[in-house]
Amino acid sequence: MMEEDVYAIALQNALNEMRNTCPDMQHAFIFKETGEIVAGDAETPQKVIVRVLDAFNGIFNRAKAIGGIEAVTLKCGGGTVTLHSFGEHHLVMVTSANADLNYINTLTRVLIPTVLKLLEKISPTPLKNISAPSPSQTPKPITIPTPTPPVEEKETLEEPVEEELKTETPSFEPPATQLIVENIGGLLVPSDTVRVDNETLAQWENMFEGKKIEYVEIETFDGKTTKCKVKPIKDSKYLGKGIVQIPEKMQLTLEIKKGELVRVKPIIE
Amino acid sequence: MTKKKKTLEEAAAAEALTQPIAIETATTEDLKTRLEEIKGYEGVIGYILRNATSAAIDLKDPTKLIEYAILSASALDAAEELSELFSLGEFENIIVEGKDTKILSLTIGENRISIFLEKNADIEKPLKKLRTF
Numbered sequence: 001m002m003e004e005d006v007y008a009i010a011l012q013n014a015l016n017e018m019r020n021t022c023p024d025m026q027h028a029f030i031f032k033e034t035g036e037i038v039a040g041d042a043e044t045p046q047k048v049i050v051r052v053l054d055a056f057n058g059i060f061n062r063a064k065a066i067g068g069i070e071a072v073t074l075k076c077g078g079g080t081v082t083l084h085s086f087g088e089h090h091l092v093m094v095t096s097a098n099a100d101l102n103y104i105n106t107l108t109r110v111l112i113p114t115v116l117k118l119l120e121k122i123s124p125t126p127l128k129n130i131s132a133p134s135p136s137q138t139p140k141p142i143t144i145p146t147p148t149p150p151v152e153e154k155e156t157l158e159e160p161v162e163e164e165l166k167t168e169t170p171s172f173e174p175p176a177t178q179l180i181v182e183n184i185g186g187l188l189v190p191s192d193t194v195r196v197d198n199e200t201l202a203q204w205e206n207m208f209e210g211k212k213i214e215y216v217e218i219e220t221f222d223g224k225t226t227k228c229k230v231k232p233i234k235d236s237k238y239l240g241k242g243i244v245q246i247p248e249k250m251q252l253t254l255e256i257k258k259g260e261l262v263r264v265k266p267i268i269e
Numbered sequence: 270m271t272k273k274k275k276t277l278e279e280a281a282a283a284e285a286l287t288q289p290i291a292i293e294t295a296t297t298e299d300l301k302t303r304l305e306e307i308k309g310y311e312g313v314i315g316y317i318l319r320n321a322t323s324a325a326i327d328l329k330d331p332t333k334l335i336e337y338a339i340l341s342a343s344a345l346d347a348a349e350e351l352s353e354l355f356s357l358g359e360f361e362n363i364i365v366e367g368k369d370t371k372i373l374s375l376t377i378g379e380n381r382i383s384i385f386l387e388k389n390a391d392i393e394k395p396l397k398k399l400r401t402f
Binding site for chain 1: 333336337339340343344346347348350351352354355356357358359360361362363364365366367368369370371372
């Protein structure tokens with residue numbers, strides 16, 4: 001579920017960016033071979049999308065003769081409908097007659113496969129697939145970083161001081177979860193605290209035999225890491241979306257921004 | 270005299286009735302000629318020309334005839350459906366690009382045309398040839 005959310009949000013963001021860049025793009029949505037709509041715009045009614053899928057279905061069903069579908073372009077007096085296939089994902093766009101199709105097609109053929117490849121590469125390990133260690137496992141001493149919350153920018157990027165701790169903590173590497181960066185709104189936002197879905201926190205706590213997760217490590221795909229406090233997300237609209245809310249200052253430090261993916265790992269004291 | 274006049278009128282009426290058919294036939298014949306010329310372009314594999322009364326098919330690999338015919342018909346049906354769905358106005362053409370082959374389908378009058386090309390073939394040249402119709 002979480003994995004699907006990450007895909008959907010990342011693709012939705014990519015589509016939104018494309019539509020911002022190309023105002024002539026009237027409709028855009030992505031669907032999978034199974035017919036599942038992964039991302040789309042709010043302006044296209046569901047029943048229209050279903051009819052579009054139905055129309056393309058006839059072509060897909062008979063495309064074996066030409067080695068499968070890579071693209072379909074329908075030109076009409078008032079605009080163009082294009083379909084691009086990227087593996088199991090298909091992007092449908094409707095553009096106005098004035099649209100620069102070369103530009104849009106180039107953008108599409110670069111952006112969407114890049115996002116999909118990136119998602120495949122960093123495909124999150126679904127939490128539901130990670131089994132908690134059985135109680136019979138003998139706990140071994142492990143080396144864990146001291147969870148020092150960041151205060152200053154420079155400090156946050158310094159290598160953590162590590163110390164040997166003999167602890168009862170289960171002997172497995174805490175799972176890293178890929179989450180999408182979201183801003184934290186409001187005044188007096190603590191700069192050393194990120195917010196993660198309650199469900200994710202609960203799953204981490206279950207994995208660690210009920211220990212409260214107070215700190216997490218955030219790692220960017222450029223390799224920058226920081227440790228910080230973690231609290232549950234307050235805003236209900238972000239629940240179950242695979243989001244991590246990060247203060248703006250911390251985003252600057254990590255050189256990330258809203259919509260990007262980061263790895264978030266719980267730290268057990 | 271009256272009989273002669275009547276015969277002339279009948280002949281004129283008959284001519285008027287047959288004229289559209291003659292034009293349509295001429296159009297189809299002209300299209301066939303153009304498609305034969307297009308078939309000689311680099312990368313063109315073949316074509317299908319269909320209307321309510323006849324069909325002309327020329328494919329380098331006849332074993333794929335049925336598959337290509339069904340696919341191109343599906344593409345034209347999808348084109349009609351999609352242009353109506355998004356109110357895109359008059360349908361011009363639909364290009365279906367596969368991993369090995371691509372298909373250009375369009376309608377001219379009552380004629381449904383599909384041209385089959387190799388993946389990297391130039392699609393503009395045959396389109397230009399048919400646009401002047």
